[in-house]
Amino acid sequence: MGNLDETVADRNERYRLVENEAMRRVERRVIGCDYGATSYTTRAQADQMAGLLDLEPGKLLLDIGSGAGWPGIYFAAATGARVVLTDIPWDGLRVASRRLQRDQVAGHVLAASGETLPFRDGSFDAVTSSDVLC
Amino acid sequence: MLRASHRVLKPGGTICFVVIAVADGLSRNMIAAAIEAGPPEVEAGPGYPRLMTTAGFAAVDMVDVTEDYLMTLRAWVREWDAESTALRRLVGADDFAERQANRRRAIKAVKEGLLRRYLITSAKDPVVQASAD
Numbered sequence: 001m002g003n004l005d006e007t008v009a010d011r012n013e014r015y016r017l018v019e020n021e022a023m024r025r026v027e028r029r030v031i032g033c034d035y036g037a038t039s040y041t042t043r044a045q046a047d048q049m050a051g052l053l054d055l056e057p058g059k060l061l062l063d064i065g066s067g068a069g070w071p072g073i074y075f076a077a078a079t080g081a082r083v084v085l086t087d088i089p090w091d092g093l094r095v096a097s098r099r100l101q102r103d104q105v106a107g108h109v110l111a112a113s114g115e116t117l118p119f120r121d122g123s124f125d126a127v128t129s130s131d132v133l134c
Numbered sequence: 135m136l137r138a139s140h141r142v143l144k145p146g147g148t149i150c151f152v153v154i155a156v157a158d159g160l161s162r163n164m165i166a167a168a169i170e171a172g173p174p175e176v177e178a179g180p181g182y183p184r185l186m187t188t189a190g191f192a193a194v195d196m197v198d199v200t201e202d203y204l205m206t207l208r209a210w211v212r213e214w215d216a217e218s219t220a221l222r223r224l225v226g227a228d229d230f231a232e233r234q235a236n237r238r239r240a241i242k243a244v245k246e247g248l249l250r251r252y253l254i255t256s257a258k259d260p261v262v263q264a265s266a267d
Contacts, residue, residue, distance in 0.1 A: 022220035114135035129151040
Protein backbone atom coordinates (compact mmCIF):
# COMPACT_ATOMS: atom_id res chain seq x y z
CA MET A 1 0.00 0.00 0.00
CA GLY A 2 3.00 2.24 0.60
CA ASN A 3 3.80 2.46 -3.10
CA LEU A 4 0.20 3.34 -3.96
CA ASP A 5 0.14 6.06 -1.29
CA GLU A 6 3.39 7.49 -2.64
CA THR A 7 2.11 7.40 -6.21
CA VAL A 8 -1.14 9.14 -5.22
CA ALA A 9 0.75 11.79 -3.24
CA ASP A 10 3.11 12.34 -6.17
CA ARG A 11 0.22 12.62 -8.61
CA ASN A 12 -1.64 15.04 -6.34
CA GLU A 13 1.45 17.22 -6.19
CA ARG A 14 1.81 17.17 -9.97
CA TYR A 15 -1.86 17.92 -10.63
CA ARG A 16 -1.52 21.07 -8.53
CA LEU A 17 0.85 22.40 -11.19
CA VAL A 18 -0.85 21.40 -14.43
CA GLU A 19 -2.83 24.62 -14.76
CA ASN A 20 0.36 26.70 -14.83
CA GLU A 21 0.77 28.48 -18.17
CA ALA A 22 4.22 27.01 -18.95
CA MET A 23 2.84 23.51 -18.33
CA ARG A 24 -0.10 24.26 -20.61
CA ARG A 25 2.18 25.52 -23.38
CA VAL A 26 4.21 22.31 -23.23
CA GLU A 27 1.10 20.14 -23.15
CA ARG A 28 -0.37 21.90 -26.17
CA ARG A 29 2.82 21.32 -28.15
CA VAL A 30 3.24 17.67 -27.08
CA ILE A 31 -0.31 16.34 -26.76
CA GLY A 32 -2.33 18.91 -28.69
CA CYS A 33 -4.56 19.78 -25.76
CA ASP A 34 -4.40 21.66 -22.48
CA TYR A 35 -6.36 19.54 -20.03
CA GLY A 36 -3.45 18.83 -17.69
CA ALA A 37 -2.66 15.52 -19.34
CA THR A 38 -0.11 13.21 -17.78
CA SER A 39 -0.52 10.27 -20.17
CA TYR A 40 0.94 9.80 -23.63
CA THR A 41 -2.35 9.95 -25.51
CA THR A 42 -2.06 12.57 -28.21
CA ARG A 43 -5.01 14.39 -29.72
CA ALA A 44 -4.74 12.32 -32.91
CA GLN A 45 -4.87 9.13 -30.85
CA ALA A 46 -7.79 10.49 -28.81
CA ASP A 47 -9.70 11.17 -32.02
CA GLN A 48 -9.08 7.57 -33.09
CA MET A 49 -10.27 6.28 -29.70
CA ALA A 50 -13.41 8.46 -29.80
CA GLY A 51 -14.39 6.71 -33.03
CA LEU A 52 -13.71 3.25 -31.63
CA LEU A 53 -15.79 3.99 -28.51
CA ASP A 54 -18.81 4.68 -30.76
CA LEU A 55 -19.99 7.57 -28.62
CA GLU A 56 -22.97 9.81 -29.40
CA PRO A 57 -25.45 11.99 -27.51
CA GLY A 58 -27.34 10.00 -24.88
CA LYS A 59 -24.52 7.52 -24.29
CA LEU A 60 -22.64 7.32 -21.00
CA LEU A 61 -18.84 6.96 -20.87
CA LEU A 62 -16.72 5.93 -17.89
CA ASP A 63 -13.10 7.17 -17.84
CA ILE A 64 -11.10 5.19 -15.28
CA GLY A 65 -7.98 6.85 -13.91
CA SER A 66 -9.09 10.06 -15.57
CA GLY A 67 -6.62 12.39 -13.92
CA ALA A 68 -7.37 15.96 -14.90
CA GLY A 69 -9.86 14.88 -17.56
CA TRP A 70 -7.82 14.08 -20.63
CA PRO A 71 -9.10 12.47 -22.79
CA GLY A 72 -12.46 11.63 -21.16
CA ILE A 73 -13.82 15.18 -21.17
CA TYR A 74 -12.56 15.66 -24.72
CA PHE A 75 -14.45 12.52 -25.83
CA ALA A 76 -17.66 13.81 -24.27
CA ALA A 77 -17.22 17.31 -25.68
CA ALA A 78 -16.53 15.95 -29.17
CA THR A 79 -19.42 13.48 -29.28
CA GLY A 80 -22.16 14.83 -27.00
CA ALA A 81 -21.94 11.79 -24.73
CA ARG A 82 -22.02 12.18 -20.93
CA VAL A 83 -18.93 11.20 -18.96
CA VAL A 84 -18.13 9.96 -15.46
CA LEU A 85 -14.49 10.49 -14.47
CA THR A 86 -12.97 8.37 -11.72
CA ASP A 87 -9.53 8.43 -10.15
CA ILE A 88 -7.87 8.28 -6.76
CA PRO A 89 -5.77 11.48 -6.69
CA TRP A 90 -8.34 14.11 -5.76
CA ASP A 91 -6.34 17.06 -7.09
CA GLY A 92 -6.62 15.73 -10.64
CA LEU A 93 -10.38 15.35 -10.25
CA ARG A 94 -10.61 18.94 -9.01
CA VAL A 95 -8.99 20.13 -12.25
CA ALA A 96 -11.32 17.86 -14.22
CA SER A 97 -14.38 19.18 -12.42
CA ARG A 98 -13.45 22.77 -13.25
CA ARG A 99 -12.91 21.79 -16.89
CA LEU A 100 -16.31 20.09 -17.09
CA GLN A 101 -17.93 23.30 -15.87
CA ARG A 102 -15.82 25.57 -18.07
CA ASP A 103 -16.56 23.56 -21.22
CA GLN A 104 -20.18 22.93 -20.19
CA VAL A 105 -19.76 19.20 -20.72
CA ALA A 106 -22.30 16.86 -19.12
CA GLY A 107 -20.52 14.75 -16.55
CA HIS A 108 -19.17 14.45 -13.06
CA VAL A 109 -16.13 13.26 -11.13
CA LEU A 110 -15.92 10.58 -8.47
CA ALA A 111 -12.97 9.44 -6.35
CA ALA A 112 -12.84 5.68 -6.85
CA SER A 113 -10.42 2.88 -7.59
CA GLY A 114 -10.67 1.16 -10.95
CA GLU A 115 -10.71 -2.20 -9.18
CA THR A 116 -13.85 -1.54 -7.14
CA LEU A 117 -16.00 0.68 -9.29
CA PRO A 118 -18.99 1.91 -7.25
CA PHE A 119 -21.56 1.52 -10.04
CA ARG A 120 -24.35 -0.90 -10.78
CA ASP A 121 -23.81 -3.68 -13.30
CA GLY A 122 -24.43 -2.55 -16.87
CA SER A 123 -24.35 1.19 -16.18
CA PHE A 124 -22.14 2.38 -19.04
CA ASP A 125 -22.17 2.29 -22.82
CA ALA A 126 -18.40 2.62 -22.99
CA VAL A 127 -15.32 2.48 -20.78
CA THR A 128 -11.93 4.03 -21.42
CA SER A 129 -8.60 4.64 -19.71
CA SER A 130 -5.14 5.91 -20.62
CA ASP A 131 -2.00 4.38 -19.16
CA VAL A 132 -3.47 3.20 -15.87
CA LEU A 133 -2.81 -0.05 -14.09
CA CYS A 134 -5.00 -2.88 -15.38
CA MET B 135 -9.83 -3.02 -13.42
CA LEU B 136 -10.76 -5.10 -16.47
CA ARG B 137 -13.17 -7.30 -14.52
CA ALA B 138 -14.79 -4.24 -12.98
CA SER B 139 -15.00 -2.60 -16.40
CA HIS B 140 -16.72 -5.66 -17.82
CA ARG B 141 -19.21 -5.66 -14.96
CA VAL B 142 -20.23 -1.99 -15.35
CA LEU B 143 -20.52 -2.13 -19.15
CA LYS B 144 -23.93 -2.64 -20.71
CA PRO B 145 -24.26 -5.72 -22.92
CA GLY B 146 -22.72 -4.74 -26.25
CA GLY B 147 -20.83 -1.85 -24.62
CA THR B 148 -17.32 -0.96 -25.79
CA ILE B 149 -14.03 -0.73 -23.94
CA CYS B 150 -11.13 1.13 -25.55
CA PHE B 151 -7.96 1.95 -23.65
CA VAL B 152 -4.23 2.49 -24.04
CA VAL B 153 -1.69 0.87 -21.79
CA ILE B 154 2.08 0.76 -21.38
CA ALA B 155 3.26 -2.79 -20.81
CA VAL B 156 6.36 -4.88 -20.43
CA ALA B 157 7.23 -6.46 -23.78
CA ASP B 158 6.61 -10.19 -24.22
CA GLY B 159 9.36 -12.79 -24.10
CA LEU B 160 11.82 -10.98 -21.84
CA SER B 161 14.17 -12.54 -19.31
CA ARG B 162 13.56 -11.93 -15.60
CA ASN B 163 16.31 -9.29 -15.50
CA MET B 164 14.93 -7.53 -18.56
CA ILE B 165 11.42 -7.51 -17.05
CA ALA B 166 12.83 -5.89 -13.91
CA ALA B 167 14.61 -3.30 -16.09
CA ALA B 168 11.38 -2.59 -18.00
CA ILE B 169 9.39 -2.07 -14.79
CA GLU B 170 12.11 0.19 -13.42
CA ALA B 171 12.17 2.27 -16.60
CA GLY B 172 8.42 2.55 -17.12
CA PRO B 173 5.79 4.71 -15.44
CA PRO B 174 4.55 3.55 -11.98
CA GLU B 175 1.59 1.78 -13.62
CA VAL B 176 3.75 -0.70 -15.52
CA GLU B 177 3.92 -4.21 -14.19
CA ALA B 178 4.68 -7.66 -15.49
CA GLY B 179 1.68 -9.82 -16.24
CA PRO B 180 0.28 -12.58 -18.39
CA GLY B 181 -0.37 -10.27 -21.37
CA TYR B 182 -3.45 -8.29 -22.26
CA PRO B 183 -5.25 -10.74 -24.58
CA ARG B 184 -5.32 -13.25 -21.72
CA LEU B 185 -6.22 -10.61 -19.12
CA MET B 186 -9.10 -9.45 -21.31
CA THR B 187 -10.38 -12.98 -21.85
CA THR B 188 -10.20 -13.71 -18.13
CA ALA B 189 -12.18 -10.53 -17.46
CA GLY B 190 -14.97 -11.74 -19.77
CA PHE B 191 -14.19 -10.00 -23.06
CA ALA B 192 -14.17 -12.16 -26.17
CA ALA B 193 -12.83 -10.64 -29.40
CA VAL B 194 -9.95 -8.33 -28.51
CA ASP B 195 -8.33 -5.94 -30.98
CA MET B 196 -4.82 -4.96 -29.91
CA VAL B 197 -2.79 -2.41 -31.87
CA ASP B 198 0.86 -1.70 -31.10
CA VAL B 199 1.27 2.08 -30.76
CA THR B 200 4.81 1.99 -29.37
CA GLU B 201 6.22 4.22 -32.11
CA ASP B 202 3.71 6.94 -31.18
CA TYR B 203 4.66 6.47 -27.52
CA LEU B 204 8.33 6.95 -28.37
CA MET B 205 7.58 10.11 -30.36
CA THR B 206 5.51 11.50 -27.48
CA LEU B 207 8.18 10.69 -24.91
CA ARG B 208 10.76 12.50 -27.05
CA ALA B 209 8.41 15.45 -27.47
CA TRP B 210 7.95 15.73 -23.67
CA VAL B 211 11.73 15.81 -23.22
CA ARG B 212 12.22 18.35 -26.01
CA GLU B 213 9.44 20.68 -24.90
CA TRP B 214 10.39 20.52 -21.22
CA ASP B 215 13.91 21.52 -22.23
CA ALA B 216 12.47 24.35 -24.32
CA GLU B 217 10.58 25.66 -21.25
CA SER B 218 13.28 24.72 -18.77
CA THR B 219 13.62 28.13 -17.11
CA ALA B 220 9.92 28.43 -16.28
CA LEU B 221 9.51 24.75 -15.40
CA ARG B 222 12.56 24.64 -13.13
CA ARG B 223 11.13 27.62 -11.28
CA LEU B 224 7.76 25.89 -11.04
CA VAL B 225 8.68 22.34 -10.01
CA GLY B 226 12.18 22.88 -8.65
CA ALA B 227 15.51 21.93 -10.21
CA ASP B 228 15.61 18.48 -8.63
CA ASP B 229 12.11 17.50 -9.75
CA PHE B 230 12.79 18.89 -13.22
CA ALA B 231 15.94 16.78 -13.51
CA GLU B 232 14.19 13.68 -12.15
CA ARG B 233 11.26 13.92 -14.57
CA GLN B 234 13.55 14.39 -17.55
CA ALA B 235 15.76 11.51 -16.42
CA ASN B 236 12.69 9.28 -16.06
CA ARG B 237 11.56 10.13 -19.58
CA ARG B 238 15.02 9.48 -21.00
CA ARG B 239 15.12 6.14 -19.17
CA ALA B 240 11.76 5.21 -20.69
CA ILE B 241 12.98 6.23 -24.17
CA LYS B 242 16.00 3.96 -23.76
CA ALA B 243 13.79 1.09 -22.59
CA VAL B 244 11.46 1.47 -25.58
CA LYS B 245 14.39 1.57 -27.98
CA GLU B 246 15.79 -1.59 -26.35
CA GLY B 247 12.46 -3.34 -26.83
CA LEU B 248 11.58 -3.57 -23.12
CA LEU B 249 8.43 -1.42 -23.07
CA ARG B 250 5.48 -1.39 -25.46
CA ARG B 251 2.27 0.63 -25.63
CA TYR B 252 -0.96 -0.84 -26.95
CA LEU B 253 -4.36 0.46 -28.01
CA ILE B 254 -6.86 -2.21 -26.99
CA THR B 255 -10.52 -2.39 -27.99
CA SER B 256 -13.20 -4.93 -27.22
CA ALA B 257 -16.92 -5.20 -26.53
CA LYS B 258 -19.03 -6.93 -23.95
CA ASP B 259 -21.14 -9.74 -25.35
CA PRO B 260 -24.47 -8.22 -26.40
CA VAL B 261 -26.29 -11.22 -24.95
CA VAL B 262 -26.63 -11.17 -21.18
CA GLN B 263 -25.24 -14.39 -19.76
CA ALA B 264 -23.63 -15.77 -16.64
CA SER B 265 -20.74 -13.40 -15.94
CA ALA B 266 -17.09 -14.17 -15.18
CA ASP B 267 -17.06 -11.14 -12.81
